[in-house]
Amino acid sequence: MFKFIAGLAVALAVCTGANAQTYPNKPIDLIVPFAPGGTVNLTARILATHMSELLGQSVIVDNKAGAGGTIGATFAARAPADGYTLLYATMGNQVIQPLLYKKLQYSASKDFVPIALFATVPNVLAISANIPAKNMAELLQYAKANPGKLNMASAGQGSVNHMLGELFMLRTGVKFTHVPYKGAGPAVTDLMAGQVEVLFANLPTVQPYVKSGKIRLLGIASKRRSPVIPDVPTFEELGIKDAETESWSALMAPAGTSPQVVKKLQDTVMSITKDPAMIKQLTAQGAQPFYGSGAEMAKLINQDTRRWSEVVQHAKIQMD
Known part of the structure; x- marks a missing residue:
């Protein structure tokens, strides 16, 4: 029995490795937890287009809006951890909503594995x-x-x-x-x-x-002025300290996704954020590339959680 179980484990490991090597071999769904037309949707579509080109498979944007982004996040959390359903995550559904809602149907810290940061919007x-x-x-x-x-x-x-x-x-x-x-x-x-x-x-x-x-x-509310509106000063220049808030977006996968698949996706996003054509597209939308690894994303989430916890407690905000 022990040999059978050990053999099964080896077989599963080999199978997982093989799947990771051939990934992706079919279209990928990118869940965007907001409605079409907004900034999050626009930057997600830019990412999806460039991912499709580099991965050789269609990356299809699937808008699942509602409840401040929690409906789409819940859907992605429950998807198979095979790399074919990904979440276009935001500061809202990964930091703010978990602080506000008593009963979320997903755990931002346990149900996802961070892949890479992608863009920031002032x-x-x-x-x-x-x-x-x-x-x-x-x-x-x-x-x-x-x-x-x-x-x-x-x-x-x-x-x-x-x-x-x-x-x-x-x-x-x-x-x-x-x-x-x-x-x-x-x-x-x-x-x-x-x-x-x-x-x-x-x-x-x-x-x-x-x-x-x-x-x-x-x-x-940024550390530096935007080239799009260079005459508009930053909050800090105006004497308002510690109020910088740029809305970031990132790629995440359901927890349990193969490390090899995560690495491939991370490398793909890193390549995209260095592409001059993509940078031009983002800048035209008032956004900027903001690459960071999964580990760097996790660190950012922890920092943002501490900051917004202070605000939630001070403002006494609570949602069902």
């Missing part, structure tokens, strides 16, 4: 042109003199831009009234119409509307 503070503030100093002065008067839109309770707004309030001492929307699109529409006054959003979401004159960009 977040900005946009305000309606209807309010009497032309710069950050004037906004802070007005907000402190009128606590709760300014309405802060977001893409929804617990979204990254909601959390950035809470972080901003924590660091500056101002108070906005949170108005959650079902997506960033409606929030931007009402910001332009003056129905709400403040919106923290990723740059590509609001960039097309800046020239209309109906919204103003007061600051960018």
Whole structure:
């Protein structure tokens, strides 16, 4: 019996190695846990296109939106660990949602193996042109003199831009009234119409509307200015410390995926992030390549978890 079990283990190991060597031999599903049209979807499709070229198999984007990205993440967590269903993970579903929801149907730390970071998108503070503030100093002065008067839109309770707004309030001492929307699109529409006054959003979401004159960009939550909006100062330049928040995205696989498959995918993403054509595509969307290994991603997740835990506790945010 012992020899049989040992032989079976060897056979399984050989089989696994062989499968890894021939991987991929069929199309790969890339689960994007958000709706088409948003920044996450756009960068995912850029990654999928370049992965298809390098791997010689179609990488098909499958949008499974809902519940702040948790529906798609749950689907990916339950998929076979064979490398043919991957998750386009974000800071939202890997860090923020696990802190907010009491009962998630997946474990961000146990149900996935990190493959590689891919891209980062800067977040900005946009305000309606209807309010009497032309710069950050004037906004802070007005907000402190009128606590709760300014309405802060977001893409929804617990979204990254909601959390950035809470972080901003924590660091500056101002108070906005949170108005959650079902997506960033409606929030931007009402910001332009003056129905709400403040919106923290990723740059590509609001960039097309800046020239209309109906919204103003007061600051960018990054360590450095963006080449897309070089005249917009960083939060730190404006005296707001420890509020940098760039939305990252990454590739993950269900836990138990072969290390050989993970390594092949990691090498593939690394090659893509160095491709000038891909870099040009990302930059056009207001994003930047952000390669990091699986180990580096795990470290980033731990750092982000500590930061957002502080914000969640301070703002007393809890979701069912």
